[in-house]
Amino acid sequence: MINIESLIRDLDLIRKQSPLIHNITNYVVMNNTANALLAIGASPVMAHSVDEVAEMTNIASSLVINIGTLEALWVEAMLIAGKTALNKSTPIVFDPVGAGATSYRSKVCKQLIEECKTSIIRGNASEIIALSDTQAQTKGVDSTKACNTKAIVVISGETDYITDGITVETVKNGNPMMEKVTGMGCTATAIVATFAAVNKNLLEAATHGMSVMGICGEVAAAYSQGNGSLQVNFLDTLFNINEEVIRKNIRL
Amino acid sequence: MINIESLIRDLDLIRKQSPLIHNITNYVVMNNTANALLAIGASPVMAHSVDEVAEMTNIASSLVINIGTLEALWVEAMLIAGKTALNKSTPIVFDPVGAGATSYRSKVCKQLIEECKTSIIRGNASEIIALSDTQAQTKGVDSTKACNTKAIVVISGETDYITDGITVETVKNGNPMMEKVTGMGCTATAIVATFAAVNKNLLEAATHGMSVMGICGEVAAAYSQGNGSLQVNFLDTLFNINEEVIRKNIRL
Amino acid sequence: MINIESLIRDLDLIRKQSPLIHNITNYVVMNNTANALLAIGASPVMAHSVDEVAEMTNIASSLVINIGTLEALWVEAMLIAGKTALNKSTPIVFDPVGAGATSYRSKVCKQLIEECKTSIIRGNASEIIALSDTQAQTKGVDSTKACNTKAIVVISGETDYITDGITVETVKNGNPMMEKVTGMGCTATAIVATFAAVNKNLLEAATHGMSVMGICGEVAAAYSQGNGSLQVNFLDTLFNINEEVIRKNIRL
Numbered sequence: 087m088i089n090i091e092s093l094i095r096d097l098d099l100i101r102k103q104s105p106l107i108h109n110i111t112n113y114v115v116m117n118n119t120a121n122a123l124l125a126i127g128a129s130p131v132m133a134h135s136v137d138e139v140a141e142m143t144n145i146a147s148s149l150v151i152n153i154g155t156l157e158a159l160w161v162e163a164m165l166i167a168g169k170t171a172l173n174k175s176t177p178i179v180f181d182p183v184g185a186g187a188t189s190y191r192s193k194v195c196k197q198l199i200e201e202c203k204t205s206i207i208r209g210n211a212s213e214i215i216a217l218s219d220t221q222a223q224t225k226g227v228d229s230t231k232a233c234n235t236k237a238i239v240v241i242s243g244e245t246d247y248i249t250d251g252i253t254v255e256t257v258k259n260g261n262p263m264m265e266k267v268t269g270m271g272c273t274a275t276a277i278v279a280t281f282a283a284v285n286k287n288l289l290e291a292a293t294h295g296m297s298v299m300g301i302c303g304e305v306a307a308a309y310s311q312g313n314g315s316l317q318v319n320f321l322d323t324l325f326n327i328n329e330e331v332i333r334k335n336i337r338l
Numbered sequence: 339m340i341n342i343e344s345l346i347r348d349l350d351l352i353r354k355q356s357p358l359i360h361n362i363t364n365y366v367v368m369n370n371t372a373n374a375l376l377a378i379g380a381s382p383v384m385a386h387s388v389d390e391v392a393e394m395t396n397i398a399s400s401l402v403i404n405i406g407t408l409e410a411l412w413v414e415a416m417l418i419a420g421k422t423a424l425n426k427s428t429p430i431v432f433d434p435v436g437a438g439a440t441s442y443r444s445k446v447c448k449q450l451i452e453e454c455k456t457s458i459i460r461g462n463a464s465e466i467i468a469l470s471d472t473q474a475q476t477k478g479v480d481s482t483k484a485c486n487t488k489a490i491v492v493i494s495g496e497t498d499y500i501t502d503g504i505t506v507e508t509v510k511n512g513n514p515m516m517e518k519v520t521g522m523g524c525t526a527t528a529i530v531a532t533f534a535a536v537n538k539n540l541l542e543a544a545t546h547g548m549s550v551m552g553i554c555g556e557v558a559a560a561y562s563q564g565n566g567s568l569q570v571n572f573l574d575t576l577f578n579i580n581e582e583v584i585r586k587n588i589r590l
Numbered sequence: 591m592i593n594i595e596s597l598i599r600d601l602d603l604i605r606k607q608s609p610l611i612h613n614i615t616n617y618v619v620m621n622n623t624a625n626a627l628l629a630i631g632a633s634p635v636m637a638h639s640v641d642e643v644a645e646m647t648n649i650a651s652s653l654v655i656n657i658g659t660l661e662a663l664w665v666e667a668m669l670i671a672g673k674t675a676l677n678k679s680t681p682i683v684f685d686p687v688g689a690g691a692t693s694y695r696s697k698v699c700k701q702l703i704e705e706c707k708t709s710i711i712r713g714n715a716s717e718i719i720a721l722s723d724t725q726a727q728t729k730g731v732d733s734t735k736a737c738n739t740k741a742i743v744v745i746s747g748e749t750d751y752i753t754d755g756i757t758v759e760t761v762k763n764g765n766p767m768m769e770k771v772t773g774m775g776c777t778a779t780a781i782v783a784t785f786a787a788v789n790k791n792l793l794e795a796a797t798h799g800m801s802v803m804g805i806c807g808e809v810a811a812a813y814s815q816g817n818g819s820l821q822v823n824f825l826d827t828l829f830n831i832n833e834e835v836i837r838k839n840i841r842l
Contacts, residue, residue, distance in 0.1 A: 321818025
């Protein structure tokens with residue numbers, strides 16, 4: 087059950103602290119991810135060079151690892167950044183874009199989850215199932231368990247499910263048109279990372295992030311004519327989100 | 339001559355099948371290309387790593403190769419993906435961005451066309467002429483022939499020309515403001531690839547793709563104040579295009 | 591003091607000549623930078639391969655070097671392009687994104703400024719200070735002097751300061767919401783490069799570029815609801831800027 091007071095407190099903290107979110111993400115979504123982070127009040131930085139990721143992660147409040155357009159040198163940087171974050175107990179939010187589509191993606195997902203002990207994993211159902219399958223195939227664990235991980239797992243869909251393996255939270259806000267905007271899931275990952283930067287209860291942080299995504303998507307879709315205007319209107323809605331908008335629109 | 343019934347049938351097929359379009363394209367346009375593919379009803383994937391392109395192309399219905407921001411490792415991936423598509427008879431739509439601007443681009447274009455036997459080549463007049471010149475210089479072929487290729491050639495402009503070397507189709511829809519939106523040509527290439535995924539007659543598929551581009555650009559430009567809003571409105575128009583809009587706006 | 595007649599003359603020249611601006615810039619902003627250059631009437635090209643940058647810079651009227659998402663191979667290309675521009679006396683406009691955030695960035699900035707003798711450097715106050723500090727630490731020069739460089743220095747902020755080390759020009763147009771649109775500073779760098787392509791007085795060119803940025807941002811912000819619509823409206827305003835809009839809105 088979403089605690090509205092706690093969600094609003096987190097949102098206020100984000101706007102007061104403007105946490106630095108270090109993103110190693112894909113080319114397709116970088117612009118929108120950065121704008122979404124600016125809209126909510128965070129400070130985005132995109133940096134992927136092996137020559138600087140450790141230093142950048144060291145000054146960040148959260149790390150986003152997104153494998154959308156992965157390649158070898160980037161994976162190397164993701165591992166360096168991820169281990170740096172792990173050492174500093176900085177939250178790592180992992181987006182396994184396209185997990186299961188190629189064996190390379192599956193291998194990289196497994197490696198990142200195991201070596202960096204990612205704190206939160208956000209994907210759609212097929213991606214999360216692919217992660218479980220990978221683990222199941224390679225380790226013989228129970229494949230009904232979402233990955234052999236202690237991470238909070240977020241499954242995006244018509245209803246979002248957020249779980250620590252024991253408690254399951256749900257987010258019912260959203261609109262089907264959001265799936266037609268490229269990178270909306272990647273934005274969700276970055277927004278979750280922003281809440282994780284101000285709330286150590288990661289199950290709560292992830293739920294808050296997904297809730298803000300759902301509310302903004304739903305409010306923006308109501309006055310959008312297609313995925314072009316929804317991409318723009320979503321940012322405007324996120325830019326202006328406040329207690330009043332949350333209370334009026336949240337579905338519990 | 340555009341066959342409206344056939345165009346509408348293709349559009350319906352795209353929306354029913356949601357074909358997977360594998361794009362190895364440039365950084366500048368990735369977001370808009372992905373959104374345009376989602377708008378029309380296709381499933382975009384962007385993947386360029388030599389470690390996974392073959393596997394990705396194998397599950398795709400069309401392959402887009404666009405050299406806008408090329409570099410050596412990407413060209414290697416383009417060749418692997420292109421040869422994979424060739425083996426599976428998957429259509430390859432090639433966008434020779436900036437052909438002729440540097441000798442490196444000319445060399446890469448020649449190699450991709452020859453080794454991957456690209457199915458459709460879409461560019462503006464100067465790019466297509468540059469391809470012909472390259473072939474002419476290096477092989478002594480008739481430079482009036484657009485490249486030494488069996489590909490369908492699409493020349494974008496005020497009127498678009500689409501030819502298999504024998505028949506020439508024309509598309510008269512469009513608006514000059516489209517040239518002021520970066521990557522509008524790259525979007526056209528991806529939309530053509532989407533029609534090629536559902537229609538084996540590639541001359542027809544390319545003509546249908548260019549026709550939808552022209553109609554959407556023209557309709558969207560009518561209510562756009564500049565290239566910023568045109569980029570957004572174009573996606574919205576593509577998202578909503580249907581038989582009625584096509585019949586009302588098509589110029590034959 | 592901005593000379594309005596000279597600014598309008600430059601804008602006319604840009605639209606008549608449509609100068610080719612070669613950008614080696616970061617992934618986050620490429621789309622918006624290209625659209626902004628098209629909006630004002632320039633011809634953008636993004637190319638970063640070591641196999642072609644020299645040739646591309648050779649045909650360009652200005653070179654933009656922006657280190658936002660730098661990595662080793664890109665820095666190599668920046669140095670090749672920069673030295674090519676230096677040899678041809680082509681203006682180089684340098685954007686030291688995130689200077690000071692990591693030691694790698696500081697090192698790269700120093701190298702680019704020294705080896706390419708960048709003509710204009712544009713950043714926010716903290717980036718320009720970081721450049722001075724780097725120079726101060728490594729060379730013992732007076733750290734109050736903005737970098738050990740003969741470049742025109744542009745410091746973006748509520749008021750923009752543009753200086754050749756002797757004269758200081760100011761630009762007072764702008765709106766705080768511009769900071770919430772990712773890459774607005776990178777766009778400013780590219781627009782400054784466009785003015786530098788048509789006006790050899792680089793102090794004037796930089797001042798004109800920043801003035802146009804400020805006016806467009808201010809005009810667009812007045813009818814924008816958030817950073818999403820501001821990104822779009824900014825491009826539309828730039829697309830339509832003319833003598834009348836400049837005279838009506840410029841703050842001297």
